[in-house]
Amino acid sequence: MHATQEQQLSCGVEWHLRANPRALFIYNLALRVSKTGKDVFVMSQPEIAASLGWDLRTAKVALAALLGSGLIVRTTNENAYCVLVHSELVQAGEHTCWPGAEGSDDGHSRSTPTSNPL
Numbered sequence: 001m002h003a004t005q006e007q008q009l010s011c012g013v014e015w016h017l018r019a020n021p022r023a024l025f026i027y028n029l030a031l032r033v034s035k036t037g038k039d040v041f042v043m044s045q046p047e048i049a050a051s052l053g054w055d056l057r058t059a060k061v062a063l064a065a066l067l068g069s070g071l072i073v074r075t076t077n078e079n080a081y082c083v084l085v086h087s088e089l090v091q092a093g094e095h096t097c098w099p100g101a102e103g104s105d106d107g108h109s110r111s112t113p114t115s116n117p118l
Contacts, residue, residue, distance in 0.1 A: 012086055016086075017071070019065055020062050023063070023065040027083075029043075029048070037082070040075060040082060041080070041081045042080045042081075044079045
C-alpha cells in the first residue's frame with residue numbers, strides 16, 4: 001500500500017552554490033563567524049584555506065563562486081564580506097532561484113506529491 005504525502009520543495013543556498021559545492025563550506029563558515037550575517041565576515045583567503053584544510057587555489061575558486069552567487073558581498077576592505085541569508089538574496093531580486101520550486105506567494109516553494117512505500 002502506498003501513501004501519498006505532500007513534500008515541500010523550496011530553494012536554498014545549496015541551489016545557488018551548486019556549481020562549486022565547496023563554496024557552501026565557506027558560506028557556512030561565514031555565517032557562523034558573522035553571527036548569521038549580523039556582523040561582517042573578515043578573513044583572508046589564506047585564513048579561509050587554512051580553516052578548511054584546503055590549498056589556497058581551492059579556496060580562491062570556491063570564494064569566487066560564493067561571491068558570484070551574491071550570498072556574500074565584498075566590502076571596501078579586501079578581506080571583509082557582508083553575508084546574506086537566502087531570503088535577503090531573494091529580496092534583492094538579482095539572482096534566479098530554483099526553477100522547480102514555484103507556485104507559492106514568493107515563487108520559491110511548492111508542494112509536490114511523493115510516494116511513500118510504507
